[in-house]
Amino acid sequence: MGKLRVGVIGAGMISDYHLQSYAANEETELHGIYDLSAERAREKAARYGVNKVYRSTAELLADPKIDAVSICTWNDTHAQLSVDAVSHGKHVLVEKPLAMTYPEALKIRDAAAGRSQVFQVGFVRRFAAGTRVLKKFIDDGLLGGIYYAKATHLRRIGNPGGWFADRSRSGGGPLIDLGVHLIDTVWYLMGKPKVARIKGVTHRELGNRANVGNLSFYKAADYSADKNDVEDLAAALIEFENGASLLLDVSFSLHAKETETKIQLFGKKGGAELEPELLLVTEQHDTILNVHPQIDHLTLDFDEAFGSEIDHFVACCLGGGGTHAPLEDGLEVMKMLDGIYESAKSGQEVVYGDG
């Protein structure tokens, strides 16, 4: 079988992780790239050995030489680009979030219905070594039934600016940008229970703290701190039909001592921490054991996680296997994100199904 010929749409910050991972994958040929900024696309093409720089998405998608695409653009373009790519028969790996809203995501579902191509959502943390290892222990029953989880990603200063801070292009702030990863990772590790109820709050109090100096943080390729109409903090309690719940908080700006990432899961037989470092908690012979797995990447490592995500995508495209981050999971996570924003706006709990 020939190599998978890939096109990358969007050549900003995160595209580097896609491009370097494809470049390192021997089953892949980096065939094309397109960005609104032709200069940026040309620079990335030269750096990663991409064959062709296209003049439009339409031109890239119309090229029969492209088998698969990575969509690495602003959030407001994910849904339409996904629909277009699927309609052109391409395999798709779309960055998170799947779309800006659940109704937008449903349009992708409709376009993909009945088609056999791979559609993978960029839930990169599912593919990180720590998550993969923990999932095995959970599936093997180490934690027993998981009934509670806590997930935190609090940045004291970390609004990436540019389009991230422009709701019309991002769909929101830290919830849709960081919360999407936390919700997905925990929900996946919990065994994807059905959502029952959501209560959420958001705050816009501090803005982007662009006055703060001497600290570096992730920035959009076209960074600017001029516009900011997204929340700077979001918190939520998500309850699932199986009785389990997830408590979540995320921020771009906060008067916190330091930036903090923590993911904890608590089950009837044991517990686990995925961040800041993989740790298993269990009990044997009336003694509590904190178990430290010995693996290379105890915390999220972008290079490792993206390499693993893209190797999996390529293998699915070439081998026809089902992806571990399918479209239907993207829809469920999108539903939870919408629920949190909706609850924050109305002040009411959002109730699903029969309640």
Ligand SMILES: NC(=O)c1ccc[n+]([C@@H]2O[C@H](COP(=O)([O-])OP(=O)(O)OC[C@H]3O[C@@H](n4cnc5c(N)ncnc54)[C@H](O)[C@@H]3O)[C@@H](O)[C@H]2O)c1
């Ligand atoms: N998986 C992760 O951990 C992770 C981390 C950061 C960003 N992301 C996601 O990756 C995506 C891109 O984020 P980024 O940090 O690279 O942003 P960025 O601003 O650095 O880059 C975005 C690029 O997309 C281009 N672009 C926008 N609309 C386009 C269109 N219609 N066609 C072609 N090019 C277009 C822009 O010109 C820019 O070069 C976002 O959806 C973001 O949520 C994921």
